[in-house]
Amino acid sequence: MDEIFGKIGTAQTLSQKIERRIEEAIRQKKLLVGTKLPSERELCEMFAVSRTALREALRRLSARGLIQIKKGSGMFVSELKIEDAIESLNLYYDLSFDSDLISQIIEVRRVFEPEIARIAASNRTDEDLTALNKNITDLADCDPDNTQLEADIINKFHLNVAKATGNKVMIISMEPIYSLLPRMRNLIYANVDGEKDFTIKAHRAIFEAIRDKNGEQAYQEMAGQIDRTLEIYTQYLK
Structure with a gap:
């Protein structure tokens, strides 16, 4: 030594x-x-x-x-774990959370998430499909007044899409972003009628494309959902 x-x-x-x-x-x-x-x-x-x-x-x-x-x-x-890296980013995003960060997060999601969905369609397992399908069912069954639980379920759905890629780097990169979705959703969608129905429909379309291993369709469906998020953000917060 x-x-x-x-x-x-x-x-x-x-x-x-x-x-x-x-x-x-x-x-x-x-x-x-x-x-x-x-x-x-x-x-x-x-x-x-x-x-x-x-x-x-x-x-x-x-x-x-x-x-x-x-x-x-x-x-x-020490053994450095994925959780350690994610926790550091979670702290940074929490401390930096404002309307500018929301805009930047949506931009990042628009760049990466459609491709993540495409890769998930190729690499997903039966266990991944079970988890995604459960997320959709839980969202549909959720009390509409419990917006926090709805947001948590949506967070889990997007995280499970990332996990379905089997790529640890994608999970490390995206999980801290997904952790902000509950706060973003509560802020952006608080007064948007019909948004839950749209989200369920969009999630089902993404799920079906991933289930059918249709990468291009998964890409398009995910892009469409994030475009909707950007549209509402621009309308209500800018």
């Missing part, structure tokens, strides 16, 4: 250089998931730095989820 924990010197911010050195080792897989790091005392000696600088670097690495500090056991390289 000498090449990883060699002396740094005293130039610039020591804690940042320590953090960068350990992060690079993790990125380059010189330190694998589960690897136990040397003790604080050993790291101070290897880096030739003070304990204060080291602890600040370790604190930031821990906050970013790159290492896990277990009291009484030591420090270990």
Whole structure:
């Protein structure tokens, strides 16, 4: 481990250089998931730095989820999970939520979701179809006064379309966006009559295209639904 924990010197911010050195080792897989790091005392000696600088670097690495500090056991390289990446984006979108973000989200959905539906039509499994069909049934059966539950079900439908692609990158990219759909729907559709009926019909059309492995039709149906969202957003909020 000498090449990883060699002396740094005293130039610039020591804690940042320590953090960068350990992060690079993790990125380059010189330190694998589960690897136990040397003790604080050993790291101070290897880096030739003070304990204060080291602890600040370790604190930031821990906050970013790159290492896990277990009291009484030591420090270990963490396993980065999809949920961690999604949670960070969820926080960003929540803090940035406004009418401008809604407009940008709709633009992103218009670019990506039709293609996601096309890929889902090729890769979907029977389990995917079962989940999508249940979402539509749940939406149809939902109490019309329970707009929050309706929005949650719509969120699940679009997320399940993304999951049907079998592409983890698509899920990571789109799930935080879908998490905003309940808030967007409550804001945009609060006073739009007949929107639930339209949404159910649109979801059924998307489902049927995916079920029939008709990628082009799935693309068109998804694009049509998002165009409708853009139309209503432009009419009511701009």
